[in-house]
Amino acid sequence: MAWDALTDEQRELRDLVRALTRDRIAPRAAEIDASHEFPWDVVELFREHELFGLLYDEEHGGTGTGTLLALVAIEEVAKVCATSALILAVQELGSLGLKLAGSEEQQQRYLPRLASGEWLCAYALTEAGSGSDSAAMRTTARRDGDEYVLNGSKRFITNAAVANLYTVFAKTDPEAGHAGISAFLVESDAPGFVVARLEPKMGISGSTTGELTFDDCRVPAESLLGEEGEGFKIAMRILDRSRPGVAAQGLGLAQGATDYALEYARARETFGKPIAEHQLIQAKLADMETACQAARGLLYDFGRMVDAGIEGPELTKASAMAKLHCTDTAMWVTTEAVQILGGYGYIKEYPLERMMRDAKITQIYEGTNEIQRLVIAREMLRESRAFLLAGVA
Ligand SMILES: Cc1cc2nc3c(=O)[nH]c(=O)nc-3n(C[C@H](O)[C@H](O)[C@H](O)COP(=O)(O)OP(=O)(O)OC[C@H]3O[C@@H](n4cnc5c(N)ncnc54)[C@H](O)[C@@H]3O)c2cc1C
Structure with missing residues (x-):
């Protein structure tokens, strides 16, 4: 047998993911690609087998098995279906803001739902005019009493229309460059928030990629992640x-x-x-x-x-x-x-x-x-x- 750098426990979990992937996802991969439909059955499979939990600590309902094993799981799924692997990778992308900068209250409110896979999430940084140069973003957030009011749009956002929670970046001080950007947690039913369209793509066809618009979108002030200007x-x-x-x-x-x-x-x-x-x-x-x-x-x-x-x-x-x-x-x-x-x-x-x-x-x-x-x-x-x-x- 080939030499394997993983521990016995890591190997055991990897082999579980491998078997599940081969049996249940590999036979679906071509269909997912051809249908261009988000594979909710794969989400259900990940929920049932607690694979979303690989991305989270035990205190938030995850397995607490660490980053290496989470990467190994994504690798295993991608061997047969890159769209399905992306579901795990984006769950991590969309929740990292909470893990790194979320308050105790924000973490308790959202992380357990994300760890079980009950909720999916997304990360919204890119705009039509700002990709690599993300500080050139134009979306704004203005404080109004106990709320922030977001205006603008985001483009190419993975999990658009399937996510329940979006980490959104917007300028609270448009004159301050990088230092004027703040991060917000926006729930999909926030008033003024709309997924305006989904993009047809070359690949990862089952994954949704969409444009988000914020039209006087009001979120509670407690939706701010970290401090203003830390976005x-x-x-x-x-x-x-x-x-x-x-x-x-x-x-x-x-x-x-x-x-x-x-x-x-x-x-x-x-x-x-x-x-x-x-x-x-x-x-x-x-x-x-x-x-x-x-x-x-x-x-x-x-x-x-x-x-x-x-x-x-x-x-x-x-x-x-x-x-x-x-x-x-x-x-x-x-x-x-x-x-x-x-x-x-x-x-x-x-x-x-x-x-x-x-x-x-x-x-x-x-x-x-x-x-x-x-x-x-x-x-x-x-x-x-x-x-x-x-x-x-
Ligand atoms: C399917 C899909 C899913 C995506 N999902 C998300 C998501 O979930 N969330 C999100 O926020 N964004 C997402 N994106 C956006 C993605 O991250 C951006 O498209 C990417 O960062 C590039 O930005 P851009 O498209 O504006 O290209 P540009 O920044 O306009 O770049 C164009 C070209 O110029 C090159 N370039 C730019 N600047 C330099 C430089 N200084 N030196 C050398 N070369 C340079 C780039 O490498 C590229 O080749 C997604 C995009 C796609 C297509």
């Missing part, structure tokens, strides 16, 4: 911890595509032998497997860092490196896997064209991979390595 800091702390969820989705796609291509290469014959015996195919398989394992090293290291309580620039860099490498690997490996299947890779009877389409988004959302490179380089430029060069002529 940008909160948004970035959330992304540091959530991006590896996308990395896990990418890694799952890459490993799932590698596994599928390997089995196909064993069975498909050309020139009188299985294509797996042609050295050019072997080279592809070897490079794909190596890329997956290298990506896994970065991702699991990140999980262990969070579980060890590490914070700050070191975590930011590790998060960006895991996101960058796992998702670039997803795009490259799924493309190679399609190539191994030849014409069959391109048609919908086989899952690889779906995996290749699904892989593309992982390089774009939660910070494009260009932005991840900027983050990594920024952290490198803050480090001093002069001592390593001592004595180098």
